[in-house]
Amino acid sequence: xxxxxxxxxxxxxxxxxxxxxxxxxxxxxxxxxxxxxxxxxxxxxxxxxxxxxxxxxxxxxxxxxxxxxxxxxxxxxxxxxxxxxxxxxxxxxxxxxxxxxxxxxxxxxxxxxxxxxxxxxxxxxxxxxxxxxxxxxxxxxxxxxxxxxxxxxxxxxxxxxxxxxxxxxxxxxxxxxxxxxxxxxxxxxxxxxxxxxxxxxxxxxxxxxxxxxxxxxxxxxxxxxxxxxxxxxxxxxxxxxxxxxxxxxxxxxx
Amino acid sequence: xxxxxxxxxxxxxxxxxxxxxxxxxxxxxxxxxxxxxxxxxxxxxxxxxxxxxxxxxxxxxxxxxxxxxxxxxxxxxxxxxxxxxxxxxxxxxxxxxxxxxxxxxxxxxxxxxxxxxxxxxxxxxxxxxxxxxxxxxxxxxxxxxxxxxxxxxxxxxxxxxxxxxxxxxxxxxxxxxxxxxxxxxxxxxxxxxxxxxxxxxxxxxxxxxxxxxxxxxxxxxxxxxxxxxxxxxxxxxxxxxxxxxxxxxxxxxxxxxxxxxxxxxxxxxxxxxxxxxxxxxxxxxxxxxxxxxxxxxxxxxxxxxxxxxxxxxxxxxxxxxxxxxxxxxxxxxxxxxxxxxxxxxxx
Numbered sequence: 001x002x003x004x005x006x007x008x009x010x011x012x013x014x015x016x017x018x019x020x021x022x023x024x025x026x027x028x029x030x031x032x033x034x035x036x037x038x039x040x041x042x043x044x045x046x047x048x049x050x051x052x053x054x055x056x057x058x059x060x061x062x063x064x065x066x067x068x069x070x071x072x073x074x075x076x077x078x079x080x081x082x083x084x085x086x087x088x089x090x091x092x093x094x095x096x097x098x099x100x101x102x103x104x105x106x107x108x109x110x111x112x113x114x115x116x117x118x119x120x121x122x123x124x125x126x127x128x129x130x131x132x133x134x135x136x137x138x139x140x141x142x143x144x145x146x147x148x149x150x151x152x153x154x155x156x157x158x159x160x161x162x163x164x165x166x167x168x169x170x171x172x173x174x175x176x177x178x179x180x181x182x183x184x185x186x187x188x189x190x191x192x193x194x195x196x197x198x199x200x201x202x203x204x205x206x207x208x209x210x211x212x213x214x215x216x217x218x219x220x221x222x223x224x225x226x227x228x229x230x231x232x233x234x235x236x237x238x239x240x241x242x243x244x245x246x247x248x249x250x251x252x253x254x
Numbered sequence: 255x256x257x258x259x260x261x262x263x264x265x266x267x268x269x270x271x272x273x274x275x276x277x278x279x280x281x282x283x284x285x286x287x288x289x290x291x292x293x294x295x296x297x298x299x300x301x302x303x304x305x306x307x308x309x310x311x312x313x314x315x316x317x318x319x320x321x322x323x324x325x326x327x328x329x330x331x332x333x334x335x336x337x338x339x340x341x342x343x344x345x346x347x348x349x350x351x352x353x354x355x356x357x358x359x360x361x362x363x364x365x366x367x368x369x370x371x372x373x374x375x376x377x378x379x380x381x382x383x384x385x386x387x388x389x390x391x392x393x394x395x396x397x398x399x400x401x402x403x404x405x406x407x408x409x410x411x412x413x414x415x416x417x418x419x420x421x422x423x424x425x426x427x428x429x430x431x432x433x434x435x436x437x438x439x440x441x442x443x444x445x446x447x448x449x450x451x452x453x454x455x456x457x458x459x460x461x462x463x464x465x466x467x468x469x470x471x472x473x474x475x476x477x478x479x480x481x482x483x484x485x486x487x488x489x490x491x492x493x494x495x496x497x498x499x500x501x502x503x504x505x506x507x508x509x510x511x512x513x514x515x516x517x518x519x520x521x522x523x524x525x526x527x528x529x530x531x532x533x534x535x536x537x538x539x540x541x542x543x544x545x546x547x548x549x550x551x552x553x554x555x556x557x558x559x560x561x562x563x564x565x566x567x568x569x570x571x572x573x574x575x576x577x578x579x580x581x582x583x584x585x586x587x588x589x590x591x592x593x594x595x596x597x598x599x600x601x
Contacts, residue, residue: 077476085474091467101457102464106475111461112485114453118460164475 002065004029004198005081005168010049010059012222019045020222023059027168027198034201034213038242042222043202047170051083052076064167078107080167084160086176086202088153092146096137096156099145100128103163127163134192135159151182158189169193171201175208183208218242285534286444293440297433304432305505306548311439312500314540315446317524318533319493324522325531326454327486328466330383332518333390334494336374336397339513341367341495346414346508347407354420356428356438360499367495368488370397375487379480391515398513413509417502428504435504442500443537446493450533453489462486523562527569529576538577 005027012020020042027033037043048054050061052073061069063081071079091099101118104127105111118124132138135155140148145156154174161169174190175183183205190212193199203209209216209230216233218225220242226233233239296307320334344366345359353359378389401408408414421427426434453459462482464472469479502508511517520543528539546565550558573579 074473074476074478077474083474085471089468089471089474091464091471093467094463098460098463102460102472103475105457105460106472106477111457111477111482113457114489116456117452118455118457121457160475 001028003027003062004031004064005050005200006060006062006065007050008060008062010046010061011057012045012049012054013057018222020049020056023219023222023224025217025224027200029196029198031198031215032201032213033199033215033217034203034209035217035219036203036206036209037219037225040221041219043219044172045222046219047083047172047202051081051170077164080165081170082161082164082166082168083170084157084172084174086172088150088157088177090145090153090156093144095142095144096148096159097128097132097141099156099160100131100163103160104128107164131159131163134162135189151178151185154178154186155189158186158193162193166197168198168200171199171203173203174201175203175205180205180207187212286448289447289534289537290440290444293444297436297440301431303548304436306544308432308436308439308504309501310541310544311436311443312497312504313521313524313544314537315443315500316494316497317521317528317536317540318443318447318450319490319497320521320525321530321533321536322450322454322490322493323487324525325533325535326459326466327462327483329379329483329487330387331390332387332515332522333374333392333394334490334521335513335515335517336390336394337367337371337491337494338498338501338517339394339397339401339508340370340498342498342502342508342512343401343408343414344495345499346417346502349417349419349502350414354418356419356422356503359419359503360442360496363499363502364492364496367498368492371491371494372484372488375484375491379483379487390518394513394515394518398510398515401513402510408508411510413507414502415507417506417508419503432504439500439504442496446496447533447537450493454533458482458485523566525576527566527576529578532576532578535576535578542577 003026005025007023007025010020010023010025011018023046035043035046045054049056052068052071052075056069059069060067063076063079066079068076068079068081091102094102101124102111104124105118105121110121113121129138132141135158137152137155137159140152145153148156154177158171158174161171171190175186178186187208190199190201201209201212203212214229215227216230217227218233218236218239225238225242226236228236293311297304300307316334316338319337320331323329323331323334341363345363348362349359353362374393378386378393381389402410404410419428422434422438426438428434428438454462461472461477462485464475464477465479465482472479472482498508498512501512524539524543525536526539527543528537529535543562546562547558550561554561569576573583575582
């Protein structure tokens with residue numbers, strides 16, 4: 001099976017500082033993978049490299065077999081490599097429905113229609129309604145996002161990703177800022193994403209990671225430390241050392 | 255307890271949505287007929303002031319073009335007069351040398367305004383905030399200087415005169431009292447208003463509003479913010495160009511002040527006064543500003559600017575959404591009071 005996302009030898013140097021070195025990763029259709037690591041392990045850099053925000057120093061990235069290393073961030077989005085944001089980045093003055101309409105229209109490349117009414121674009125209303133239904137956001141469809149509870153904003157982030165019909169979805173701390181008691185709602189929403197989609201979640205909350213991921217990848221000091229199932233990861237002495245070590249030295253500036 | 259929770263979850267957005275939808279329906283279907291009716295009422299009430307009122311209508315179209323740029327894209331500009339003046343001069347020069355049909359002249363103005371907006375927009379819209387503001391000022395100054403230097407075409411500081419349009423549709427002659435001018439301007443404003451409304455409600459308009467809120471998020475959705483900005487800037491240029499041509503056709507003269515920094519700034523004042531991002535705010539603001547200007551300048555020619563300033567400060571401080579938000583606030587108050595009594599037992 002061709003991996004949805006294939007990363008080989010991905011490296012990034014900022015001058016003499018090597019923040020990512022020689023990372024390999026495969027995401028297959030249907031994968032639910034978590035990327036973990038202590039602070040400063042290079043998780044954010046990795047996401048930025050894969051999504052095309054910053055260019056890599058070396059390495060290749062393939063999406064469904066196609067080399068996308070040289071493509072812009074927008075071109076990657078249009079090919080189905082989608083990310084959600086750690087801090088909800090939404091259009092505060094626009095309603096939930098308008099967000100989803102814009103996402104669908106962008107995906108279909110219909111945003112340069114000047115004289116068509118949004119309400120009359122064929123199929124749009126049905127598709128938006130189905131996303132609202134899947135994510136349980138119908139009740140707030142007409143509400144401006146600025147007036148929405150934070151947990152619902154996080155749900156909308158996932159709903160937007162769903163409306164973009166991704167092949168690979170990178171969720172950057174989808175439950176950040178959400179009370180622990182409500183994080184299950186976010187996970188439920190993630191569960192409702194299409195089964196053949198490959199999802200990579202970046203997360204600090206181990207409890208959430210263990211509930212979500214079938215495969216876990218550990219990053220430390222810009223390198224791939226190990227990968228495996230939850231049980232293998234918790235049993236790995238190197239993982240313990242990285243986490244305990246960084247905690248034991250937490251008072252030291254690193 | 256659960257009853258309270260459901261009330262909180264579903265009742266609140268519904269309560270907020272219902273008057274909004276009603277208000278929108280009223281605005282959708284009543285707005286343009288009301289504007290037309292008020293325009294015709296003005297025609298009967300003030301037959302002596304048709305010249306002024308024609309200028310107000312053309313200016314309203316110009317301020318409307320600024321609302322497309324500022325209110326729907328968040329582009330801060332002090333250079334909208336570059337498009338207005340280019341449209342006015344293009345129509346004026348065409349009228350002197352080529353054609354006299356007023357509708358063709360409006361088209362010439364619109365194309366000229368749109369082209370200059372497209373070219374300058376593509377050059378400057380990579381910048382943001384203060385830098386962009388400076389660049390828009392630079393553009394309007396350059397256009398003004400070009401108009402000043404090209405005396406043979408524009409008449410320089412003497413202005414361009416000799417614009418003598420033929421009857422509208424070959425039927426309605428431009429008369430001495432300005433009746434035809436006024437009704438022509440009213441019709442043009444209403445048609446362009448409907449076109450603008452259509453555009454802001456299109457998928458393109460939705461994307462522009464997204465860019466105004468957060469360009470990087472639009473990028474993450476796969477869109478290219480700059481293309482939307484340049485696109486809307488050019489469309490607004492067409493509107494401003496038509497407004498300029500309308501002024502040229504109805505007054506028969508084009509001066510250098512139509513491509514001035516001051517004229518750009520005045521449009522901004524009128525728009526802020528009326529309220530941005532609403533379209534009809536542009537019309538209300540223009541009517542309010544120019545009517546007050548006219549009345550005050552007649553009664554106190556030395557201090558009228560002071561009163562305009564005080565009025566603007568009052569609106570900005572106490573009505574941040576502009577005069578147009580007054581109606582929404584009132585309807586909000588009216589619709590909130592019954593729902594409040596219904597939810598009275600909640601806390």
